[in-house]
Amino acid sequence: MLGEDQQFEIGASAGANSQYVRVDSHGDHAHSAEGDNWFAGVDARFHHNAGRSAGHGDWQLGAEYFYTERDLKEQVQHNDHWHSGDNFTERQDGAYVEAIYGIAPHWQVGLRGEALGLTNDVMESHPTQIVSEGTSWRQSGQVTWHVSEDVFLRAQVSHEDFxxxxDSWTAMLQVNATFGHHVGHNH
Known part of the structure; x- marks a missing residue:
């Protein structure tokens, strides 16, 4: 908390998995990549409360970055027998940044930019090697109406470049509702 009208939140996440498996079949043979992976991320969000009715004039900025790494052992199948191949390390990351503004009581608009694969070194199976793939991008705009404290409707349009x-455009209409007890209420 930075004061009565401002708040800054920061978070971190991490995890690991020791049973990552991917299989790619090619008719008469197949490739398998098995191994361990881990990920880590950091996120931050700044909130400003304008002190007006129902979020009017409030704004927030948020961002997140994450990174994952997979240490893989290749297995190749020929004639129903699996043979060990080489070891590979895949690396991928991603990030987003967004801004949200309360344009009127109960109404918000927002913009968001996302990137997946700023580092995008992945295993390719023919020939088996690590290749650097391109980055996927998404830019989105949204309008949200908070019907009540527990229900909101959101319309969103996104441009995606994989x-x-x-290259594609998508549109989405979302309804969110919260049920049950939550902090600050006795019901």
């Missing part, structure tokens, strides 16, 4: 291979 590693410079496919």
């Amino acid at each position: 590693a410079e291979q496919q």
Whole structure:
């Protein structure tokens, strides 16, 4: 808490998995990548409360960065027998930044930019090697109406560019409702 009208939150996350498996079949043979992976991330959010009715004039900025690394052992299948291949390390990361503003009581607009694969070194199976893939990008705009404290409706439009291979637009209408007891209420 930075004062009565401002708040700054920061967080971190991390995890590991020792049973990562991916199989890619090619008709008469297959490739498997098995191993361990770990990830870590950090996020931050700044809130400003304008002191007006129902969020009017409030704004917030948020961002997150995450990184994952997978240490993999390749297995190749020929004639129903699996043979050990080489070891590989994949690396990927991603980030987002967003801004949200309360344009009127109960109404917000927001912009968000996302990138996946700023570092995008992944295992390719023909020939088996680590290759650097392109970055996928998404830019979104949204309008949210807070019907009540527990229900909101959101309309969102996004432009997506998947590693410079496919360009698309998507639209979404979302309804969120919270049920049950939560902090600050006795019901």
